[in-house]
Amino acid sequence: MYVLDSLVYRLRRGCETQPYPDGPPPALPERHGGALRLDAAKCAAGCTACLPVCPTEALTRPGPAPAQLDLGRCIFCTACVEVCPTRAITPTGDHRMAARRRADLVLGGTNGAETARLAAALDERLRRLFGRSLRLRQVSAGGCNACEADTNVLGTIGWDLGRFGVQFVASPRHADGLLITGPVSEGMELALRKTWEAVPEPRLVIAVGACAIAGGPFVGHPQVRNGAAAVVPVDLFIPGCPPHPLTILDGLLRLLGRLK
Amino acid sequence: MNARSEFLPLSNGGAVVWPEVPVRPIESLVEHTAAALGTGARLCAWFGVPEGGGVSVVAVLAYDAEGRLGVARSAPVRGGYPALTPRQTQAHLFERELGEQHGLEPRGHPWLKPVRRARNGAPLHGEFFRVAGAEVHEVAVGPVHAGIIEPGHFRFQCAGEEVLHLEIALGYQHRGIEEALPGGPHRATAAQMETVAGDTTVGHATAYAMVMEGLAGVEAPLRAQWLRALALELERLANHTGDLGALANDVAFLPTSAACGRIRGDFLNLTALICGNRFGRRLVRPGGCAFDLEPDRAQRLLTGVARAMDDLEHAAAWFWDSATVRARFESVGAVSDREARELGLVGPAARACGLVRDVRYDHPAGWHRLAQVPVAVWPGGDVLARARVRWLEIQRAVEFLREQVPAGPEGPLLEPPPPPAGERLAVALVEGWRGEICHVAVTDAAGRFRRYKIVDPSFHNWTGLALALRGTAISDFPVCNKSFNLSYCGADL
16 A cells, blocks of 8 residues: 555655755765866966867966866866876865856966855845745756756755745746756747746846856857856856756855855 | 668668768659658658758668668759658658758648747747637647746647647757767767757767767777666666656655655766766767776665665555556557557657567667667557556666676776778667667768767657647646656757
């Protein structure tokens, strides 16, 4: 009898929701690598070994400055890590990557930062509005269903996004903001704009994944707009291809000021 | 003349010399293709290659019973040609695509409309089919759907609750993957292949790797073939588990839905155990695999599979045990075996109509030549059958992993293949979790891609969903849709 069996099973298993953020976060897969770090000081003069192996041209080296790595464009294939002769680029194992400004994802180059500058919380007014209740409408605009799937997973019992007051809703009219995936294909440009317009102000926009930040593997294709920011203003960028669910959750909680 | 001899035979993963591919006048190619399809062959791909100021139409057929593929092409065509679709329905979307990509008009095509092309921020859909009558009403859904799901547009013609006709209009997800490939492979090509459909990363990456190896005339090392086969089953397990949960959710059967949501993640984490990424990114590369499954890791994989399957058996048992679930699935969204054959359905959607059709069995390549998975078939063609096929495939995938994980051969894992040979055509089929993935590459004299054709299983199957809705209550659309769970981006490319 499924009724009894499912009840007994549930009682035996107890609560399966992870303790994070009150307890430690779940470990990333050991081969995941997490965020990348760029020690630009280690870049050898004139070295361009990492440039041609990067599939999304996230790495550039304009002039005499050290290499510059854009974590927004990066799909974390780590090809650069493997070819760098001076080990200037290294995986940090850190799941935290979300940033409020696009420039905060750029490492090395002339600005010199070694890691991403993590997102600050919303200002007091927005935090009072959204801090304990945020309703999001998800729009996939050319997404490959990986970012979508790992956003969806936050609703399962292990992650239970609802405990933070964050919920995905069916209508933009009921939403406080959009969570966008995909490079914004031309076919979705109008639909994305209309959905955004239908969200009442003040509204937030969260770009999840390399595609939504900068076009991902499709950057430069005439059929895509190289990310959500070309169509709507973006308040939070969450890098990855796709970002691990923990990276997405970290970004949302960081924005809402719910991480200590 | 025998239609067979008109097609150059090759096997899955093989390549042929492009100038040796038989060239026929287009009328004759249509004729022979229609005849072959009428006698049991299937259309894997039908696409154009620009040639001599016109377009050479290429037909790739599968003779499942004989485990062989066949390929032929037309002399360059300009303007139009007599369509194949009026004689063989399974060509309908291929010919619409050919019209859109190359401007060739398949004359006599009953529903010649754009497939994916967009203008002014939306796909060009043209007129929708309309049912006339005072009682008939139209329901338009999408592109933005309720829930976290990709975009597409569904146009229902209804009489009351009953759906008389459904037209599915896609193209919203078009990212220009095929258009970017001529002259390639480029530096982003491998990453794009992994994101043709991100939930089928291993499937598409394997097809791409097989094409590259076929063009170079080599095979991946045996250990890599073994690991690809394991990863393909892990991908199937994660997605089928998610689908069972989604089906349960759509009939408000929450115990199974909640459990499957978590167990799906457990399977994704097992893929991540191998390569660090839950979707298998970077695992499969032309010439092999980039990460190894060492003995201790293999043991952890087996333990993880056993634990997840133990949980899943509980969750599935509740589901099948419940009369309310069975009643909601039985006779809903039925597709007949005749319709499935005519439309050229593939994967679980075809096997749920009783068709014995599985690339791993019909056209084994790689490790599947050495280790088979029984084909999971269920009759009926309804939501129940599609759910049953998934459950059978989950059980058999787990069995396959139990047997094959300890059977890994020793040896190298990655041997980068030499550059592709010039003037070749290579075909690779992979049985992804949604069905047959077909990649075809044609190279120029320098060995660069001249044309690269990708056929995701969803391309064949979307029309199956449309047909399943006929005579069904519109309120059953969600459960019918989940029972197919097709890819929008895979079809839109």
